[in-house]
Amino acid sequence: MQKIDSEIIYSLKGIVGPNNYIDDTKKIDPYVKDIWGQYNGTTPLVLRPISTDMVSEIVTLCNNNNIGIVPQGGNTGLVGGGVPSDSGMEILISMDKMNAVCDIDAVNYTMTVEAGCILSEVQDAAFSANRLFPLSLGAEGSCQIGGNLSTNAGGTAVLRYGNAKELVLGLEVVLPNGTIYDGLRRLRKDNTGYDLKQLFLGSEGTLGIITKAVLKLFPLPEDKVTSLVALSSLEAAPRLLSSLREITGDNITAFEYMDRACLDILETHTDLSDPFSEKYSHFALVELTSSRVDANLYDLLERTFKTTIDDGSVVDAVVASSESQATQLWKMREMLPEVYRLEGGGLTFDISVPVSSVPEFINRSTKLCNQSYDKGVVLTFGHIGDGNVHFIFMKPRDVNMDDFLSETKNISNIMYDTAAEFNGSFSAEHGVGVYKKNELEIYKSKVELSLMKTLKRSIDVNNIMNPNKVV
Amino acid sequence: MKIIIPIKRVLDPFTQARIDKQTQSVDLTNSKMAMNPFCEIAVEEALKIQESGHATETIAVSIGADKTIDTLRNALAMGVDRAIFVRTETELNLQPLTLGKILSAIIKKEGADLVIMGKQAVDNDNNQTGQMLSGLLDYSIGTFISKFKLSEDNNSVEVCREIDTGIETRNLKLPAIVTVDLRLNEPRYASLPNIMKARSKPLETVELSSLDIDTSPRVKVLGVEESGSKDRAAKQINSANELFEELKQLGAM
Ligand SMILES: Cc1cc2nc3c(=O)[nH]c(=O)nc-3n(C[C@H](O)[C@H](O)[C@H](O)COP(=O)(O)OP(=O)(O)OC[C@H]3O[C@@H](n4cnc5c(N)ncnc54)[C@H](O)[C@@H]3O)c2cc1C
Numbered sequence: 140m141q142k143i144d145s146e147i148i149y150s151l152k153g154i155v156g157p158n159n160y161i162d163d164t165k166k167i168d169p170y171v172k173d174i175w176g177q178y179n180g181t182t183p184l185v186l187r188p189i190s191t192d193m194v195s196e197i198v199t200l201c202n203n204n205n206i207g208i209v210p211q212g213g214n215t216g217l218v219g220g221g222v223p224s225d226s227g228m229e230i231l232i233s234m235d236k237m238n239a240v241c242d243i244d245a246v247n248y249t250m251t252v253e254a255g256c257i258l259s260e261v262q263d264a265a266f267s268a269n270r271l272f273p274l275s276l277g278a279e280g281s282c283q284i285g286g287n288l289s290t291n292a293g294g295t296a297v298l299r300y301g302n303a304k305e306l307v308l309g310l311e312v313v314l315p316n317g318t319i320y321d322g323l324r325r326l327r328k329d330n331t332g333y334d335l336k337q338l339f340l341g342s343e344g345t346l347g348i349i350t351k352a353v354l355k356l357f358p359l360p361e362d363k364v365t366s367l368v369a370l371s372s373l374e375a376a377p378r379l380l381s382s383l384r385e386i387t388g389d390n391i392t393a394f395e396y397m398d399r400a401c402l403d404i405l406e407t408h409t410d411l412s413d414p415f416s417e418k419y420s421h422f423a424l425v426e427l428t429s430s431r432v433d434a435n436l437y438d439l440l441e442r443t444f445k446t447t448i449d450d451g452s453v454v455d456a457v458v459a460s461s462e463s464q465a466t467q468l469w470k471m472r473e474m475l476p477e478v479y480r481l482e483g484g485g486l487t488f489d490i491s492v493p494v495s496s497v498p499e500f501i502n503r504s505t506k507l508c509n510q511s512y513d514k515g516v517v518l519t520f521g522h523i524g525d526g527n528v529h530f531i532f533m534k535p536r537d538v539n540m541d542d543f544l545s546e547t548k549n550i551s552n553i554m555y556d557t558a559a560e561f562n563g564s565f566s567a568e569h570g571v572g573v574y575k576k577n578e579l580e581i582y583k584s585k586v587e588l589s590l591m592k593t594l595k596r597s598i599d600v601n602n603i604m605n606p607n608k609v610v
Numbered sequence: 611m612k613i614i615i616p617i618k619r620v621l622d623p624f625t626q627a628r629i630d631k632q633t634q635s636v637d638l639t640n641s642k643m644a645m646n647p648f649c650e651i652a653v654e655e656a657l658k659i660q661e662s663g664h665a666t667e668t669i670a671v672s673i674g675a676d677k678t679i680d681t682l683r684n685a686l687a688m689g690v691d692r693a694i695f696v697r698t699e700t701e702l703n704l705q706p707l708t709l710g711k712i713l714s715a716i717i718k719k720e721g722a723d724l725v726i727m728g729k730q731a732v733d734n735d736n737n738q739t740g741q742m743l744s745g746l747l748d749y750s751i752g753t754f755i756s757k758f759k760l761s762e763d764n765n766s767v768e769v770c771r772e773i774d775t776g777i778e779t780r781n782l783k784l785p786a787i788v789t790v791d792l793r794l795n796e797p798r799y800a801s802l803p804n805i806m807k808a809r810s811k812p813l814e815t816v817e818l819s820s821l822d823i824d825t826s827p828r829v830k831v832l833g834v835e836e837s838g839s840k841d842r843a844a845k846q847i848n849s850a851n852e853l854f855e856e857l858k859q860l861g862a863m
Contacts, residue, residue: 362642363642414799456802458687460684460688461647462623
């Protein structure tokens with residue numbers, strides 16, 4: 140294996156100082172494995188800079204010496220983008236020490252934070268200023284805002300507030316040659332040429348390291364209702380969503396789907412239980428919020444139920460009467476990524492299609508997958524209010540993983556081809572990283588691919604920034 | 611047998627209380643309100659008793675200004691049969707003795723033999739209303755109960771009370787009041803059929819003024835302050851040694 144020159148390692152350590160690097164192989168271990176332990180790389184050095192200038196110095200040194208850099212946030216990414224390869228020629232920059240909330244401007248409805256802030260801490264800081272930072276996802280206790288912006292994370296409030304990209308007004312980025320791009324503007328209007336910050340949002344650390352961001356804030360929701368709705372069929376899901384939109388206007392914040400198989404594995408592996416006395420097959424977790432106390436959300440939900448019972452979409456529902464019940468309902472949805480792994484795991488797909496096509500997409504891919512391998516069980520859940528389906532083709536309990544993988548080699552193609560037929564995306568919110576590079580080559584058009592490569596080459600001339608990820 | 615469940619609308623315990631310095635009270639304008647969590651447990655227990663065939667009717671009672679109706683609707687959607695709304699002109703901060711008097715008037719009128727209520731409300735944490743009510747009505751009382759079992763003939767009830775020294779089991783003669791603790795049960799969700807039915811269930815409004823009860827406060831509030839939780843933020847400690855170090859530094863050892 141190649142090795143990074145020891146003098147360079149020495150200089151890099153010098154830049155951050157004795158308390159801000161890790162070179163002990165054992166202590167490095169958690170940084171080079173991804174969250175589900177699927178991907179394992181290696182690096183001689185983890186740096187934990189405490190300022191933008193420090194990041195800039197590190198990057199400059201690496202760029203001058205052709206050393207690869209892997210930026211890492213909370214390491215909760217699901218496509219292997221935040222862990223180094225096994226070449227040994229990449230150092231890792233962990234942003235966890237740059238975790239200050241620099242400023243909250245309640246009147247301007249913005250906050251400025253360092254990239255290493257944990258998402259839940261950003262939410263809390265906004266809350267203490269009586270404001271909402273709406274990005275919310277299962278990993279929020281560990282993932283960092285820098286990671287969220289670099290992956291353009293989605294989560295459970297996209298329907299109402301948009302994904303990470305839409306929550307940013309300004310960025311500070313250390314570019315691959317070490318210069319600092321200071322775009323920390325707090326403006327809602329700024330049409331002065333190319334919108335440069337967009338380049339870095341969702342580019343998974345391949346074009347630079349995000350060091351600070353100006354985020355958009357919103358009024359706090361003062362009223363909220365959370366309900367788990369049992370649907371008569373999969374097709375009823377988009378119908379319920381339309382009715383909710385018609386009746387509640389913009390009050391619908393979340394619309395998450397789960398199927399029967401999801402509730403079954405939750406009951407097996409957690410203390411959560413199916414709140415219904417009958418065994419229904421399709422569920423939607425619905426949340427309405429309003430920043431007005433007197434928005435009568437409960438009444439609006441009741442009205443929606445009346446219409447949707449009449450048109451046959453809704454068969455039953457429970458409504459949380461307290462925050463602890465609401466938390467309980469959300470737990471069902473949020474535990475799923477962990478729970479299906481406890482059940483034995485399987486092949487996972489993060490697909491998006493137009494909302495109206497979701498049922499047909501799920502039905503068609505389920506059928507094709509079962510034709511190709513008849514022992515697998517399909518588990519579907521996801522942010523289907525955004526057309527985003529997490530489709531899991533579960534390994535049967537009595538088959539070992541290696542056999543399963545070798546017998547299901549076709550499944551990926553089936554899934555991605557089906558998604559393409561619906562004009563969908565092969566990676567809705569989890570990104571490309573290393574896992575989906577191949578799909579990028581297949582499913583992106585030539586023009587898109589070559590534009591991406593041109594951008595990468597012109598910004599990262601020496602190909603040091605998260606090399607071999609994405610493009 | 612009729613069961614009466616007094617319930618209280620309180621500041622949602624998951625939201626942060628804001629203090630209004632001018633009026634020296636917790637500012638409830640524009641705050642999210644919810645049913646007191648202990649009251650939810652009381653409602654759940656009453657519904658369970660009814661489902662087991664021991665009760666003929668469940669009635670929720672709440673006292674407050676107009677918005678209190680929402681909390682009663684909530685109880686109706688959980689499944690209680692009807693609701694009594696004791697309406698006050700403004701949002702009064704009524705004290706336990708006054709609440710006891712109001713409730714006792716309602717309970718006498720209804721002739722209910724069993725009253726199930728929360729052991730306390732999470733806003734003022736008084737933990738007094740049930741006890742005072744039992745004095746006023748001369749009903750037997752079991753406080754802080756975590757188990758509840760009616761006798762076959764509905765004449766008595768065996769309760770387990772969570773007390774400092776452990777669990778105390780007692781037998782109460784009916785008519786009785788029980789105040790419930792957290793571990794008694796897990797409150798149910800409001801279900802769709804019940805939500806739909808709730809609108810057409812009887813909800814009777816009684817004007818507080820019509821009950822002729824002296825509501826003047828007996829306890830004077832001298833001041834209200836934020837709890838300063840930030841200064842006492844929790845700190846996670848990894849070993850006993852570290853704990854001793856911390857305590858030494860604080861001068862506590
Ligand atoms: C339980 C669970 C639930 C999840 N739910 C969702 C969900 O609902 N929606 C969703 O979109 N995603 C979800 N994810 C995946 C999601 O992408 C990540 O959780 C999160 O956005 C990544 O943040 P992170 O700080 O952990 O980044 P990491 O995993 O550390 O890094 C992710 C990528 O960003 C790069 N990166 C990180 N920080 C920086 C920086 N400061 N500058 C430049 N590049 C950087 C890395 O190089 C890597 O390519 C979930 C993950 C888990 C484990």
